[in-house]
Amino acid sequence: MTENYIHVLPSQVANQIAAGEVVERPASAVKELIENSVDAGATKVVVRIVGAGKKRIEIDDNGCGMSAADAELALQRHATSKIETSEDLHCIASHGFRGEALPSIASVSRFRMQTCFKGSDEGIEVRVDGGGKTSVRPAAPRVGTKIEILDLFLNTPARLNFMRTDKTEEAAIVEVFRALALAHPKLAMRLEFDGRKRFDFPVQDEPARVLAIMGREFSENSVRQVIEHEGMQIAAHLGLPTFHHRDSTRMMFLVNGRVIRDKALIAALRAGYRDVMFHDRYPVAVIRLEIDPADVDVNVHPAKREVRFKSPQVVRAGIVACVRAGIESMGQLVATTTTDKALGAMNPNMPNVSSYVPHSSMPQFSSASMPSRSAFNTPKNNPELQHLLFRASHEVHESYASYDVGGALDLGHAVAQLHSCYIVTETEQGIVLVDQHAAHERIQYEKLKTQLSKGAVSTQMLLTPVSLPLQGEQAAWLHDYSPQLQAFGVAVEVMGDESFFIRSVPAMLANESPLALVAELIDACMLMGVDAEAGDTGLGRVLERWLGNRACKGSIKAGRVLLPEEQENLLREMEKTPNIAQCNHGRPTYVRLSLHELDRLFGRKE
Numbered sequence: 001m002t003e004n005y006i007h008v009l010p011s012q013v014a015n016q017i018a019a020g021e022v023v024e025r026p027a028s029a030v031k032e033l034i035e036n037s038v039d040a041g042a043t044k045v046v047v048r049i050v051g052a053g054k055k056r057i058e059i060d061d062n063g064c065g066m067s068a069a070d071a072e073l074a075l076q077r078h079a080t081s082k083i084e085t086s087e088d089l090h091c092i093a094s095h096g097f098r099g100e101a102l103p104s105i106a107s108v109s110r111f112r113m114q115t116c117f118k119g120s121d122e123g124i125e126v127r128v129d130g131g132g133k134t135s136v137r138p139a140a141p142r143v144g145t146k147i148e149i150l151d152l153f154l155n156t157p158a159r160l161n162f163m164r165t166d167k168t169e170e171a172a173i174v175e176v177f178r179a180l181a182l183a184h185p186k187l188a189m190r191l192e193f194d195g196r197k198r199f200d201f202p203v204q205d206e207p208a209r210v211l212a213i214m215g216r217e218f219s220e221n222s223v224r225q226v227i228e229h230e231g232m233q234i235a236a237h238l239g240l241p242t243f244h245h246r247d248s249t250r251m252m253f254l255v256n257g258r259v260i261r262d263k264a265l266i267a268a269l270r271a272g273y274r275d276v277m278f279h280d281r282y283p284v285a286v287i288r289l290e291i292d293p294a295d296v297d298v299n300v301h302p303a304k305r306e307v308r309f310k311s312p313q314v315v316r317a318g319i320v321a322c323v324r325a326g327i328e329s330m331g332q333l334v335a336t337t338t339t340d341k342a343l344g345a346m347n348p349n350m351p352n353v354s355s356y357v358p359h360s361s362m363p364q365f366s367s368a369s370m371p372s373r374s375a376f377n378t379p380k381n382n383p384e385l386q387h388l389l390f391r392a393s394h395e396v397h398e399s400y401a402s403y404d405v406g407g408a409l410d411l412g413h414a415v416a417q418l419h420s421c422y423i424v425t426e427t428e429q430g431i432v433l434v435d436q437h438a439a440h441e442r443i444q445y446e447k448l449k450t451q452l453s454k455g456a457v458s459t460q461m462l463l464t465p466v467s468l469p470l471q472g473e474q475a476a477w478l479h480d481y482s483p484q485l486q487a488f489g490v491a492v493e494v495m496g497d498e499s500f501f502i503r504s505v506p507a508m509l510a511n512e513s514p515l516a517l518v519a520e521l522i523d524a525c526m527l528m529g530v531d532a533e534a535g536d537t538g539l540g541r542v543l544e545r546w547l548g549n550r551a552c553k554g555s556i557k558a559g560r561v562l563l564p565e566e567q568e569n570l571l572r573e574m575e576k577t578p579n580i581a582q583c584n585h586g587r588p589t590y591v592r593l594s595l596h597e598l599d600r601l602f603g604r605k606e
Contacts, residue, residue, distance in 0.1 A: 023101075023104055023105055023108065023152075025053075025163060025164075025169060025172060026049070026052060026053025026054060026057060026152055026163075026169055026172070026173060027053070027169065027172035027173045027175070027176045028176075029053070029057055029101075029105050029149055029152065030047060030049075030053065030057060030059070030173050030176055030177065031176045031180065032101035032105070033057075033059040033101070033105075033147055033149075034047065034059060034176075034177075034180050034189075035180070036101065036102075037059060037061035037063055037144075037145070038180075038184060038187065038257075039063075040061060040063025040064050040065070040144070040145065041063050041064050042061035042062050042063035042144060042187065043062060043186070043187060043188060043203065044061065044062045044187070044188040044189075044190075045059065045060070045061045045187060045188070045189050045190070046058075046059075046060045046061075046189075046190045046192070047059055047060075047173075047177060047189070047190065047191045047192065048060070048192045048195075049170070049173060049191070049192065049193050049194070050194055051166065051194075052166035052167075052169035052170050052173075052193075053149075053152060053169055053170075053173060054151075054152055054153075054160070054163060054166075054169070055150070055151065055152075056148065056149065056150050057148070057149040057152065058146065058147070058148045058149075059145075059146070059147045060144070060145075060146040060147075061144045061145055061146075062143045062144040063144045063145060064117070064118045064144075065115045065116045065117045065118055065120075065142075065143070065144050065145050066115045066116075066117055066124070066145065067117040067120070067124070068122075068124040068136065068138075070117075071113060071115050071124045071126050071136070072126060072134060072136050074102050075102055075103050075106055075111075075126065075128060075134050076103060105149055105152075106128040106131060107128075107130070107131030107155075108130070108131070108152065108153050108154065108155060108156050108159070109130070109149045109150060109151055109152045109153070109154060110127075110128075110129045110130065110149075110150040110151050110154065111126075111127065111128040111129070111147075111148075111149060111150075112125070112126075112127055112147070112148040112149075112150070113125065113126040113127075113145065113146070113147045113148075114126075114139050114142060114145070114146045115142070115144070115145040115146070116139075116141045116142045116143070116144075116145075118143075120141065121141055122138060122139075122141055123138070123139040123140055123141045123142050124136060124137075124138065124139055125137050125138070125139040130154055130155040131155070170193060173191075174191070174198065174199075177189070177191050177199065178199070178213050179252065179259040180259060181199070181201050181209065181212075181213055182209060182210065182213045182214075182252060182254070182259075182286065183254045183257050183258070183259050184257060185203070185204045185205060185206050185208070185209035186203055186204075187203070188201060188202050188203050189201045206235075206288075207219075207224065207237075210237050210286055214237070214250075214284075214286065217243070217336070217337060218237070218239060218243070218284055220336055221239055221240045221242075221243040221335040221336055221337065222237050222238055222239045222240065222243070222284070222285075223237075223238055223240075223326050223329055223330055224236070224237050224238075225238055225322050225323075225325050225326035225329065226322075227318070227321060227322045227325060229314070229317070229318035229321055229322070230311075230314045230318060231291075231292065231295075232289060232290065232291045232314075232315065232318055233289075233290040234287065234288070234289055234290075234318050234319060234322045235287075235288045235290075236285060236286065236287045236288070236319075236322050236323065236326060237285060237286040238283070238285045238322075238323060238326040238327070238330075239283055239284035239285055239335075240330055240333055240334070240335045240581065241273060241276035241277050241283070241327065241330075241579075241581065241582045241586055242334050242335040242337075242338055242581055242582050242586070242587075242588045243284055243335035243337060244277055244278075244281040244282060244283055244284060244586065245281070245282050245283075245284050246281070246282070247282055248266050248282045250282070250284040250285075251266055251269055251282060251283060251284070251285055251287075252285070252286045252287065253265050253266075253287050253289070254286070254287065254288045254289065255289045255291065255296060255298075255307055256289070256290060256291060256293060256296070258298060258307070259305075260305060260306060260307050261305055261306065262306060262307065264312060264316060264527065265287070265315070265316070265319060267316075267527055268315075268316035268317075268319040268320050268527065268528065269283060269285060269287065269319055269320075269323060270282065270283065271316075271320050271524065271527065271528060272319065272320040272322070272323025272324055272327070273323060273327070274542070274544075275445070275544055275548055275579075275584060276327060276579055276582050276584075276586060277582070277586035278585045278586035278587070279585075281586055283323075285323075287319060287322075289315070289318075289319075291309075291315070294310075295309065295310045295311065296308070296309050296310065297309075297310075313527075313528065313529040313532070314529075316527060316528055316529075316532070317528055317529055317531075317532035320528060320532060321532075327579065328578070330581070331409070331578075331581075332409040332574075332575075332577075332578075332579075332580045332581050333581055334581040334582070334588050334589075334590060334591065334592065335588070338588045338591045409574070409575045409580070410427055410428075410575070411425055411427070411432050411434065411571045411574055411575055411590065412425040412426050412427030412428075412431075412432055412571070413425055413426060413568065413571070414564060414567035414568055414571060417436075417561065417562055417567060420558065420559045420560055420561050420562075421435070421436060421437070421558040421559065422434060422435060422436065423436055423562070423567050423570070423571070425571060427592075429592075429594050429595060430592065430593050430594040430595045430596075430597065430598060431592075431593050431598070432590050432591070432592050432593075433590060433591045433593070434570070434571070434574070434589065434590045435558075435583075435587070435588070435589055435590070436556050436558070436560075436562065436567075436570060437555060437556055437557055437558045437583075438582075438583035438585075438587050438588070438589040439570060439574050439580065439583070439589040439590065440555040440556040440570060441548075441552050441555040441583045441584055441585075442577060442579060442580050442582065442583050442584060442589060443555075443570075443573050443574065443577050443580070444555050445547065445548045445552075445584050446577050446578055446579065446580075448508070448547050449544060449547070458489065458506070458507040458508075459489040459490075459491065459504040459505065459506060459507060460489075460504060460505055460506070460507040460510040461503065461504045462502065462503060462504060462505065462514065465493070465501040465502060465503050466501065466502040466514050466515055467499075467500070467501055467502075468492060468500040468501065468502050468515065468518060468519070469498070469500075470498060470500060470519075470522070471498050473526070474522055474523070474526065475497065475498045475500075477522065477525075477526050478492065478494065478500060478522060479494060479497075481525065481530060482494055482500075484525075484530045485518075485521070485522075485525075485530075487530070487534060488506065488521060488534070488543060489504065489505060489506035489507070489543075490502070490504065490505055490506070490518055490521060491503040491504040492518065502514045502515070502518050505517060505518070506543060508547060509543060509546050509547065512546050517542075517543065517546055520542050521533075521542045521543060524542040548584035552583075552584060552585075556570070574589070574590070
């Protein structure tokens with residue numbers, strides 16, 4: 001007699017397993033239900049949370065609602081109005097489509113839903129307790145749908161034990177709510193915790209919603225860039241390079257209104273900022289991508305946090321192109337938060353100085369030849385500096401009075417060099433502090449890039465070929481594309497399945513490590529595609545960054561005394577250099593302080 005070991009799970013158990021994938025925590029339920037409201041055509045959604053979502057989650061919208069039959073059917077697994085055939089899976093434009101959210105949530109909570117089909121004079125109420133029998137009864141008519149989730153994970157104590165503190169769960173709900181609000185500016189959204197309002201966003205245009213979600217500092221230190229690329233529209237709000245963050249949490253990606261986290265897109269965004277930001281810092285940005293639904297697969301993650309593109313390299317190249325266009329339009333701007341940080345360092349007790357400084361943990365660069373920074377942390381301890389800052393403007397460099405910058409950036413005229421490292425300049429609006437090494441580093445780097453753009457990349461043969469150990473995808477890619485690396489001045493000989501030798505490198509980078517240089521170049525070409533990585537110069541952004549290291553070594557060092565005419569020449573070079581706001585490592589090259597800010601610093605004004 002044969003004994004059966006395989007059996008079909010009861011529907012309640014299957015729903016609870018699905019709930020473990022779809023509803024990881026209260027924030028997951030909030031996300032699924034708000035997305036259902038969006039699909040229902042709602043223009044207003046109210047979210048009410050009690051006990052961090054463990055006790056009660058309520059989602060109330062003014063969408064199209066459901067009939068009695070549809071409301072009952074919606075609680076069955078894989079019941080959906082979004083798809084009908086397998087072909088529909090290849091062109092999904094809605095947010096929820098698999099019919100898993102409602103039955104999964106109802107299987108691990110006490111579920112209540114009140115709804116009414118638009119135009120109907122009778123509503124319906126549906127109740128389910130812990131995945132048990134569905135109860136349906138008539139209810140008063142209403143606009144849209146209200147869903148209540150009580151005692152989440154009541155019958156799955158193991159899942160409940162994995163919940164974090166109330167503050168942590170509330171923070172996760174806020175993160176989900178803010179992301180969805182950012183994705184849908186035409187949707188009025190309100191969030192309440194234990195009866196207290198946390199957010200209340202009206203219907204807004206996109207810039208206003210970005211301001212409301214990302215904050216005024218981001219709006220003041222970002223530019224909006226829109227491009228068309230290979231049939232896609234990419235609209236981005238891009239933070240200035242000097243307005244950066246310690247991690248990737250402030251990089252937002254929206255694909256057809258869907259909030260996603262994608263490592264490749266994060267890498268593409270960072271690649272766009274590569275030569276204007278320090279390697280361990282992250283840009284702050286909002287990227288909205290509108291693409292043909294047939295070109296993106298959203299059915300690759302239970303919680304729909306990830307997507308798969310039909311042509312990933314095209315998407316990545318589009319993001320990089322958008323970012324580079326945005327950086328070009330930024331010109332020579334430095335983030336306003338650098339001024340806040342400077343004022344805060346000079347006077348920690350100064351009122352109204354921003355408490356949020358994205359680059360507050362910026363890597364520190366110092367020189368052994370520099371005196372202690374404590375010598376100039378507090379201006380009141382330096383009478384000579386105070387005199388320089390506040391004497392009448394006609395006393396300073398009268399010979400330059402007729403000078404006309406002729407551009408947007410005006411760095412004024414040098415009045416002093418501090419500690420053989422910083423140049424103090426005077427402008428009509430206030431003063432500017434310039435880091436001489438950082439500024440000259442960017443000038444040298446941009447000159448080298450210009451030289452490259454005017455001619456082909458010359459190569460340098462290596463006396464002894466260098467073995468390049470690669471495996472897996474990198475090795476497979478190099479087998480197919482090794483000839484294309486010649487455009488970058490790199491020659492790699494394929495010796496076997498996972499055996500390669502570097503024969504030549506760009507002549508301008510002959511003194512750099514060929515192994516690290518070529519390995520990084522291959523990674524970049526795999527991510528972006530060879531043509532996209534090559535850029536305007538043909539050398540490629542990766543190799544340009546290595547060139548930046550060379551520019552750093554050859555630039556004016558901190559600790560070098562500059563003559564007055566050398567200081568002036570440096571300022572004039574800065575005013576006509578692209579991307580001068582930051583050095584090759586992402587540090588600001590100058591900080592501007594207005595007369596108003598100086599008056600506040602010294603207590604002359606509030």
